[in-house]
Amino acid sequence: MSQVVVDVVLKPEISDPQGQAVLGALGRLGHTGVRSVRQGKHFVLEVDGEPDEAELRQIAETLLANPVIEDVELHLPARTTD
Amino acid sequence: MRIGVITFPGSLDDVDAARAVRLAGAEPVSLWHGDHDLKDVDAVVLPGGFSYGDYLRAGAIAARSPLMQDVVAAAHGGLPVLGICNGFQVLCEAGLLPGALTRNSHLHFRNRDQGLLVERADTAWTTSFQPGQRIVVPVKNGEGRYVAADADLDRLEGEGRVVVRYVSTTPGSGVDANPNGSSRDIAGVTSADGRVVGLMPHPEHAVEDLTGPSTDGLGFFTSVLSALVVAA
Numbered sequence: 001m002s003q004v005v006v007d008v009v010l011k012p013e014i015s016d017p018q019g020q021a022v023l024g025a026l027g028r029l030g031h032t033g034v035r036s037v038r039q040g041k042h043f044v045l046e047v048d049g050e051p052d053e054a055e056l057r058q059i060a061e062t063l064l065a066n067p068v069i070e071d072v073e074l075h076l077p078a079r080t081t082d
Numbered sequence: 083m084r085i086g087v088i089t090f091p092g093s094l095d096d097v098d099a100a101r102a103v104r105l106a107g108a109e110p111v112s113l114w115h116g117d118h119d120l121k122d123v124d125a126v127v128l129p130g131g132f133s134y135g136d137y138l139r140a141g142a143i144a145a146r147s148p149l150m151q152d153v154v155a156a157a158h159g160g161l162p163v164l165g166i167c168n169g170f171q172v173l174c175e176a177g178l179l180p181g182a183l184t185r186n187s188h189l190h191f192r193n194r195d196q197g198l199l200v201e202r203a204d205t206a207w208t209t210s211f212q213p214g215q216r217i218v219v220p221v222k223n224g225e226g227r228y229v230a231a232d233a234d235l236d237r238l239e240g241e242g243r244v245v246v247r248y249v250s251t252t253p254g255s256g257v258d259a260n261p262n263g264s265s266r267d268i269a270g271v272t273s274a275d276g277r278v279v280g281l282m283p284h285p286e287h288a289v290e291d292l293t294g295p296s297t298d299g300l301g302f303f304t305s306v307l308s309a310l311v312v313a314a
Binding site for chain 1: 138139142146174175180181182184185186187188189229230231232263
């Protein structure tokens with residue numbers, strides 16, 4: 001079994017009011033050095049055997065993310081050499 | 083005329099949608115998301131609510147339900163489909179309508195009577211209106227901000243695919259006409275063939291003077307009856 005991580009983030013051109021609300025709260029807490037916050041989703045998938053990158057990309061792009069508004073970052077486990 | 087109303091887990095307005103269908107003079111038929119059975123209906127309404135608790139994204143899980151596979155296939159064959167609020171979100175997630183609905187720009191749930199400008203009065207769901215007609219129906223959503231890439235918005239406008247646009251209900255009051263920050267004030271769009279329509283506002287809540295701000299919403303449901311008569 002291996003673990004695959006999929007991060008889903010809003011496309012840069014899509015405004016993120018939740019991220020902006022977090023940024024506003026940071027400012028009120030005195031963290032004035034933070035310039036921008038973008039909120040996203042983080043999925044951890046446990047899959048049987050070696051992960052199939054093509055299938056995982058399909059999963060990420062057809063269900064986990066909506067390609068109209070979101071981009072995906074697929075993080076496959078580092079391949080072990082033995 | 084038999085018009086199906088789909089119930090998903092978390093649908094809220096399926097009963098009101100069925101009632102609007104009945105008031106328009108058609109027979110409402112309950113459809114269940116988990117079945118593969120459209121029960122030979124002549125048109126389908128996807129009601130408002132919070133299907134699957136809006137998990138993942140609003141409408142995302144419902145769009146992958148068994149019955150939606152049949153709805154997508156039938157819509158490609160010309161079946162009239164109306165998505166209201168969560169139903170609009172489901173249609174976008176299912177790929178039947180372009181764009182996506184995202185968190186309101188001000189982050190608040192917005193519930194109010196809403197002015198709309200009918201720009202397309204020739205879709206299966208809007209022939210009871212006049213082009214340019216202003217109507218008032220309730221809007222109630224937290225994730226109703228319509229977005230798409232600028233190039234896609236240009237294409238939609240160029241093809242006349244914007245069905246209804248937000249306009250002020252009380253001109254001069256200073257209240258923002260746009261309840262959620264939707265791109266270009268878009269409240270509803272249609273498919274290329276004009277058979278599938280999705281909108282965030284709730285026409286099924288404006289079908290009787292006693293309970294709605296107007297009876298303007300009834301026009302969506304009477305329109306499809308005319309469309310079906312013409313087709314038959």
